[in-house]
Amino acid sequence: MKTRFVAALLAVGFLLFAGMFIWATIRPSAQGEAAAPVSVATATLSEPLSDGRIEAQVFALGNKDVQLEIRFTPDADAIEAAGMRPSVNFAMVEMHMDGFDPPMQLIEVGVWRVRFKLPMAGRWVVSIGIGEEFAEVEFNAD
Ligand SMILES: [Cu+2]
Numbered sequence: 001m002k003t004r005f006v007a008a009l010l011a012v013g014f015l016l017f018a019g020m021f022i023w024a025t026i027r028p029s030a031q032g033e034a035a036a037p038v039s040v041a042t043a044t045l046s047e048p049l050s051d052g053r054i055e056a057q058v059f060a061l062g063n064k065d066v067q068l069e070i071r072f073t074p075d076a077d078a079i080e081a082a083g084m085r086p087s088v089n090f091a092m093v094e095m096h097m098d099g100f101d102p103p104m105q106l107i108e109v110g111v112w113r114v115r116f117k118l119p120m121a122g123r124w125v126v127s128i129g130i131g132e133e134f135a136e137v138e139f140n141a142d
Contacts, residue, residue: 043139049130051081056128060141064121066090068114070104070128087129088114092122093138099127 041057052074059067068088074081091099102116118124118141125138 042141043137045128045135045137047135049133049135051075051078051084051130054086054128054130054135056126056135056137058126058137058139060139062142064118064141066114066116066118066124066139066141068116068126069107070112070114072110072130074110081130084130086112089127089129090116090118091125091127092120093125094123 042060043058045054045056045058047054052072055071055073057069059069061067070086070088072081072084072086074084086104087101088104089099089101091097097119100116100119102114104112104114107113121142122140123138124141125136127134127136
């Protein structure tokens with residue numbers, strides 16, 4: 001009786017052990033989703049403004065998540081432009097919805113990042129302003 005119980009316990013233990021290995025190989029990879037550095041931008045922007053060049057990359061990460069990387073390189077003679085901070089506004093292209101000004105994170109001098117969950121999927125336009133000037137780029141978010 002006792003040996004049979006032990007044998008049953010061992011069998012259950014073995015099944016759990018084997019099951020863990022099988023689960024490890026077939027489970028949906030949670031790591032893949034969290035892999036942050038996305039290499040291919042959904043949309044890019046590069047425009048000369050009067051005080052320097054504004055560049056941006058939009059990454060539509062799925063599930064309405066968006067990451068925006070902004071770089072502003074002031075012209076060498078535009079000393080006052082070096083301290084400038086861009087403004088960012090997201091709006092839908094074909095809808096009369098209010099725009100969104102999500103918070104921006106300074107990554108290094110002249111480089112900012114925005115991570116934002118859009119309220120809905122669709123065609124969006126992001127406007128990036130420096131002083132009185134703006135540059136825009138459209139992208140699809142799903
Ligand atoms: Cu909308």
